[in-house]
Amino acid sequence: MIALGPHAAYIIAAYLGVTLITAGIIIWTLADAGRQTSRLAELEAMGVRRRSAAKRGKRI
Amino acid sequence: MESPLDTETAKKMTWFDRIAHPGQFLMWSRYVLLPLAVGSALLFVLGLWFAFFNSPPDYQMGDTVRIMYIHVPNAWLSQFVYALMAVSAIGTLVWRHPMADVSMKAAAPLGAAFTAMALFTGALWGRPTWGTFWEWDGRMTSTLILLLMYLGLIALWRAFDDQLRAAKIVAVLTLVGAINIPVIKFSVDWWNTLHQPASVFRADGPTMPPEILTPLLVMSLAFTFLFGVLHIVRMRTEIFRRRVKSLERKRALEGAKTS
Numbered sequence: 001m002i003a004l005g006p007h008a009a010y011i012i013a014a015y016l017g018v019t020l021i022t023a024g025i026i027i028w029t030l031a032d033a034g035r036q037t038s039r040l041a042e043l044e045a046m047g048v049r050r051r052s053a054a055k056r057g058k059r060i
Numbered sequence: 061m062e063s064p065l066d067t068e069t070a071k072k073m074t075w076f077d078r079i080a081h082p083g084q085f086l087m088w089s090r091y092v093l094l095p096l097a098v099g100s101a102l103l104f105v106l107g108l109w110f111a112f113f114n115s116p117p118d119y120q121m122g123d124t125v126r127i128m129y130i131h132v133p134n135a136w137l138s139q140f141v142y143a144l145m146a147v148s149a150i151g152t153l154v155w156r157h158p159m160a161d162v163s164m165k166a167a168a169p170l171g172a173a174f175t176a177m178a179l180f181t182g183a184l185w186g187r188p189t190w191g192t193f194w195e196w197d198g199r200m201t202s203t204l205i206l207l208l209m210y211l212g213l214i215a216l217w218r219a220f221d222d223q224l225r226a227a228k229i230v231a232v233l234t235l236v237g238a239i240n241i242p243v244i245k246f247s248v249d250w251w252n253t254l255h256q257p258a259s260v261f262r263a264d265g266p267t268m269p270p271e272i273l274t275p276l277l278v279m280s281l282a283f284t285f286l287f288g289v290l291h292i293v294r295m296r297t298e299i300f301r302r303r304v305k306s307l308e309r310k311r312a313l314e315g316a317k318t319s
Contacts, residue, residue: 002112005123007188014127014184018134018177022286025173029290029297036300043307048314050303 080159082299089292096289103282110275118272124188129275131181133283134174138206139241141171141287145213146238149231159295161227164234165217166294170287172210179203190254198247199255202240209237223302 004011078084111129118125145167151160182200183193194200213230220226248257259267266273 003123004126005117007122007124010184010188011123011126014130014181017180017184018130021173021177021180025170025290029293033293033297033300036297036304039304040300040307043304043311046311048307048311050306050310 080157082158082162085159086296086299089296093289093292096285096292100282100285100289103278103285107275107279107282110278115271115275121189124185125272127181127185128272129279131178131185132276133280134181135178135203136280137283137287138171138175138178138203139244140284141167141174142206142210142234142238142241145171145234146241149234149238152227152231153235161223161231162295162298163291164227164230165223166291166298168210168214168217170290170294172207172214174283174287175203175207175210179207186254192254195254197253197255198251199244199253202244202247206240206244209240213237 107129111126115126117123145164148160148164148167151157152164179200182203186195187193213234216230216233217223217226220229247253248255268276
């Protein structure tokens with residue numbers, strides 16, 4: 001790692017904070033996606049089917 | 061699980077209707093996700109290498125210029141995401157497009173995160189360069205208002221069970237709030253401020269040397285690709301969430317009939 005000068009603490013804190021927030025939003029997004037897809041698969045496995053989702057123009 | 065259009069229906073639709081139909085969107089978007097995610101990861105690796113190992117300290121700010129490589133991309137995305145939400149809001153209100161409100165809802169938390177990161181990194185960059193973490197000037201205050209607007213819109217989505225009704229109200233408020241975007245952009249020209257004026261997108265070209273501009277552009281692309289990936293994943297999730305709700309409602313109704 002290169003020397004970051006007298007304000008290294010600010011630079012490291014900035015990159016660390018952005019890494020944490022970015023990782024947080026990635027994990028949250030993927031966890032939410034996983035929850036919804038597995039619940040959908042579960043309902044479909046129970047035999048519950050959408051009535052006319054393939055109909056043109058239908059609002060989801 | 062996914063329901064592409066049947067051939068008869070697809071023939072009658074325009075190319076835009078086809079790619080933006082929820083079923084079609086689910087189909088094509090999964091092929092875009094991997095290249096976008098890999099592209100984003102590679103750009104981050106390249107951008108960070110430039111930022112820390114292949115770019116000089118600034119002649120005035122020294123090494124704190126390296127904060128710019130994460131501050132500017134997040135600040136750019138904080139405004140870009142809101143502009144995207146405003147376009148989606150028009151899609152909801154004018155064309156009542158089924159994917160417009162999905163796009164709006166999926167983008168809001170990402171916009172809030174990018175705005176929070178822009179404010180956070182800006183404060184950490186401001187302290188060593190200006191001598192203060194915060195100043196109530198035009199650019200910083202309008203960006204803080206942007207964060208509050210994102211949080212308000214997220215809260216509004218959550219306040220409604222009926223997401224189609226929520227979409228119309230959120231769309232109107234999103235369009236009203238869009239006035240803040242040019243205010244953020246031109247705040248550095250309109251008012252006295254600690255914040256520097258535009259230095260990349262200018263009529264006379266960027267004011268920074270290529271060795272500093274290169275990591276900035278690469279990191280901006282990396283964050284933009286990341287936004288693309290997360291936005292698509294969140295849009296897909298929102299479609300699935302609405303399908304889950306509709307199936308759960310159907311199941312409850314069927315249960316009530318049989319009992």
